[in-house]
Amino acid sequence: MPRPRQPRLTRQLIVDTATALIDAEGLPAFSTRRLAAELGVRGPSLYNHFATKDEILDAVADTVTGAVDTSGFASRDWVAALRDWAWSYRRALTAHPNIVPYLAQGPGRRPAALAMADAVYGGLVRAGWPPARATHIGAALRYFVAGSALGSFARGFVEEPELYAAHYPHLRDAHRLAEHQQSVDEGAFALGLDALLHGLTAEYARTVGPVESARPSG
Amino acid sequence: MPRPRQPRLTRQLIVDTATALIDAEGLPAFSTRRLAAELGVRGPSLYNHFATKDEILDAVADTVTGAVDTSGFASRDWVAALRDWAWSYRRALTAHPNIVPYLAQGPGRRPAALAMADAVYGGLVRAGWPPARATHIGAALRYFVAGSALGSFARGFVEEPELYAAHYPHLRDAHRLAEHQQSVDEGAFALGLDALLHGLTAEYARTVGPVESARPSG
DNA sequence: GCGGCAAAACTTACACCGCTAGTTTAAGGG
């Protein structure tokens, strides 16, 4: 089957299908042949549109990151902007949890990740944070969000109470975590984010100056 | 070459060699055949000692997690214990950064991870935190530590200034991040951890009661 | 209109992957 009348593949179509496949079956199940099959095509054909498998994954990761909203840094005080950004970031990642392990490994050359870092850094510097501090804050929040989307603390537990009861006295009810997975993860995220922002507000007051444009809501 | 006079493989030897191999060449380079070659053996021989490749990786991950020190929860106030634990946790992970993406995916059945979770949870509950809060705090800190060890914000940047200058105005000096990688990551971690603990201290005073045994150091 | 070139699919193939099955020999217990 040679070149068809109308191309069957597009970068966009490949990325969309790859995203759906990863969402549905996980990263390990994502292979070039499997993806090609999903597209009604033969595997190597993908290489007419992407140079490597990683390039496809980068495109998927970039699309996911592109959904993050950083507009708050242009309109709100820095605390509110950080909060909005962190939640938007988390939502974007948890919408496609299976790609997170790949995505989490450095902003690299991915345009959307760089644009995001740029917006955050710029917003914090504009708010009065020293550049080095702005870098640290952006990184720290990134750690927290990525960790929360990746680790899914609760998901790791297993439905076998006796596994825990014997050896881990305090985790007697750990198996229950699996039931309330989402609420545990979201609760931990909300608590941690509030604590982080609270601490940053105090740090701001101490080192930058009295809180003016910063109106902490927590 | 049949059964040798003296076994050439041990679970311990396999785990140690696997750890060294992953440290030296990264997760993708870690294959059963490659590991076997490193051990002077033929690949399938590993399956006399481990059922699957993942079981080997779990053992490596468990060894890494086992190096985390949670003793502070038995002797110090909860804030100091959390701080010590978080730093120890981070040191354990950054000592073997290549295994982190695997390790980060849920505490699962790995004994060391469960023991760690148990110690943290128990310590927080003993300090007066409500159980649900204790779970959230442990998870939040885990997110932060795992994210910091995984993402290595700075490592992601590339040594090509012109890549950033054009499109990301605030990241003009982003390529310099690669130079100061370790200090940026550690600084971000220190800042974030202090902010988190500061916020948790405030939360404790507000919801649990006046700070008594808690003696925040930040 | 037509020749030629680029595009986009194809087939084939390589080296590697995790893992299974069956084989061989040595070690150790009854």
Place this chain on the structure above:
DNA sequence: CCCTTAAACTAGCGGTGTAAGTTTTGCCGC
């Protein structure tokens, strides 16, 4: 001493990413 078990082996299956070369189509310039 036999017999089970352990621990290595070889062979091989189905799958992986990707390189190379083939074929047909669409399109652009003459």
